[in-house]
Amino acid sequence: MTELLTAAQMRAIEQAAIDSGEVTGLELMERAGRGVVEAIFEEWPELAEEHHGLTPDLATDWGPAPQPLEAFDAEPRPLQAVVLCGPGNNGGDGFVVARLLKERGWGVEVFLYGDAERLPPDARANYERWVQLGGVQVFETFEPENWEREADVKTDCDLIIDAVFGTGLVRRISADMWLHEKIAVLTTEVANARRVAIDLPSGLCADSGRPLVDTEDEIGQGRLGFELTVSFHREKIGHRVSDGAAFCGKTVLKSIGLDELPSSRAKTRAIGGEIVRSAYPSFVGKSFVDHKFSHGHALILTGGAGRTGAARLSARGALRIGAGLVTLGVPPSAQMEVASQISALMMSRVEGGEGLxxxxxxxxxxxxxxxxxxxxARAREMVPVALAAKRATVLDADALSAFADEPDALFAPLHEECVLTPHGGEFARLFPDIAAKLNETPTKGPAYSKVDATREAAKRAGCVVLFKGPDTVIADPEGRCSVSSAHYDRAAPWLATAGSGDALAGFITGLLARGFAPMQAAETAAWLHVECALEFGPGLIAEDLPEQLPAVFRKLGV
Structure with missing residues (x-):
């Protein structure tokens, strides 16, 4: 898994590197600026080719110098960039980018929000290096008329860099300074301009992925979708949850030489394929003496007649993911319906609490x-019986909503072998006060995040909570937290289909039957859930999800 850092954790890592004497802040800023330029040219190679004036040191980093001008029939127009710099070290990164582009023959205009005299020392040093090459237009406030006036002369801009706040923003963006609206002035008139943010789009909270604004009325105003966000060392939580991906576009990580430092001991991680490879034994060339009961036996309870499809989806998922046996617990009214629909699955009559x-x-x-x-009604009767048995238990859908009027009646018998899998509405019914905090409009940072909410819910419930969504967050009562993000190259919008969550509940149940710990089962299932959707592609329906598991496992080599 990969660590996801808060802004404070990232600052601590950088400061530890500086305090160790291994690197200076100025060197880190230079590496960051170079990383941004590298990422831009990797994303859009044509921007690296259509310029002149490449200096020898940069030619080594980014390929051979271009052909001399006489090789062309006509001299091409120099590429143009606008770099928006802020009052902190993110602005310092922007000055480095401006200088490197200028040295490559670009036309570069730099705008500074704030007072140059008050820049931090490293940012001030790079500001002074830049002013030897080009001018800086300084705005102490983001007055709309300033930006609108400048937009009139930016119609030939090729690249716009947002280096205003990055991860450093903790105060609100007020109504007369809604940053994305002002930056958008420069881009709406320039259809071909590529839009790049350094660290994070300015105005976005690094810890929550939420925009910091004054009032709810401002949410979404001037929202600017960047095409590329370049961050350093590790992704921040805000890249993966809430509005982060929508603002960031594509997020690219660049090393600035901090990889050899001790871990930040971050408690939040992004789930990757390595969790599945490490969790499953390799089956290749292995001689088994196992039998079906050694892989666990799952029981999944259905509803009555006409309401068994969701449980059957869960059961199929549990069987495909590796449970040795899966039995559907069926009330008498649904026995014929279920019996006519299953083959590898088994069925047992379960009527009422005594039957369970x-x-x-x-x-x-x-x-x-x-x-x-x-x-x-059936869930309200059955859940206490199931919890009293102290088996590994997944509670989803109706088993959660049945206790909306009295959440403590559910929390009291929960135990550490349980996994709760609420979507947003179910989460709000079980944890209304936590949901209220999450839904407040953030005015300062670090804002309360989905990670914070899930951790708080898991501590209250005393078990693992998997808070569903494209930014699924999983936490346990000890504060460990993972994010399974279906964003960027793992975006799978076709997962928004009826029954998708039922299949996920079955995946978790099957892994619990196999002996996985609750946190590990939830993390593994969430990652595989997205991977199955990507394997199938558009047109997916929930029944398709379990059937993709064999192909996914083969690709993973398990």
């Missing part, structure tokens, strides 16, 4: 799933 107690006398049933299509 009787079934659970079989100690080989080591993982339970309640909720999908179950109906709230």
């Amino acid at each position: 107690k009787a079934v659970l006398e079989d100690v080989r049933l080591n993982a339970l799933c309640l909720g999908p299509g179950m109906g709230q």
